[in-house]
């Protein structure tokens with residue numbers, strides 16, 4: 230998309246302006262980001278999802294058996310009828326993986342890399358309901374889906390910010406409000422990471438949270454070094470063939486540090502491995518158990534497609550691609566595959582298309598590598614056959 234065209238979702242500023250002035254920096258309130266937005270699901274449907282085994286949900290009850298009581302789903306059917314009239318919240322994670330109309334909302338965020346998006350969480354709150362003042366380590370867009378929610382924003386926080394003593398929730402002990410707004414359906418609030426915020430339902434309200442993900446530095450280092458270690462032999466060690474006589478045998482000398490730094494730099498600087506690891510890591514599914522496919526061979530796949538079968542992306546799968554020298558890497562749900570450069574348009578199609586079928590795959594089905602790639606993706610569960 231053109232980064233210099235005003236975006237309705239961003240209140241008429243361009244993607245370039247948003248990234249420059251707000252992204253990861255400061256909040257932005259956008260009135261009618263999605264004009265006349267009508268929530269594709271209602272409170273009852275959301276509650277229905279929270280009964281399902283594979284769906285991740287939480288209930289937060291402000292005055293429960295203890296203050297800010299948290300219960301984890303799946304919930305029994307009569308759970309909601311026993312709740313108080315006010316001051317509770319139901320949070321359902323990754324609704325985009327279960328409700329296609331919710332996944333479609335993500336099309337509005339194509340000005341950001343898809344691998345940065347985590348999920349669409351939807352919360353229902355009874356009047357007065359809130360999860361308390363808190364901060365997150367991630368960017369979030371809060372789209373009001375139904376009813377009204379009053380948002381307050383506050384100070385920037387970090388791990389030293391004092392929290393209420395509570396086992397499950399990270400509620401700020403000290404909230405210094407700086408600004409506040411009441412959001413109505415279609416209004417949206419962007420918040421950068423670590424900004425304190427507090428949203429209280431004015432009436433029955435549904436709020437969509439489009440959440441982003443960014444690995445912590447600790448995760449990058451531990452996971453990347455774990456990945457690298459698979460490619461190293463036990464013989465590869467600290468070496469000091471250039472050692473000099475030492476004056477004090479107990480002292481660790483500067484030259485030892487230099488050898489270690491060289492060893493680290495040699496491995497950590499391998500861009501191809503870094504890219505491979507990163508693509509795999511960022512496309513790991515949130516629920517790997519939902520990414521499984523059937524046994525299938527190239528000929529069977531071709532046959533099905535020729536008979537009109539349609540392949541769609543598994544909503545629980547994550548896909549991304551990259552280039553390395555003249556080759557391409559496709560990352561699919563935590564795995565990577567090196568492919569010849571001529572498949573570039575196929576990779577883009579696989580990552581972006583709503584549906585794959587004989588008409589848009591056309592020539593690629595005649596390409597052995599293309600066919601085998603599609604077959605692999607079906608077997609792996611990243612692509613699946615659409616129900617007829």
Ligand SMILES: [Mn+2]
Pocket residue numbers: 363364365369426
């Ligand atoms: Mn939050």
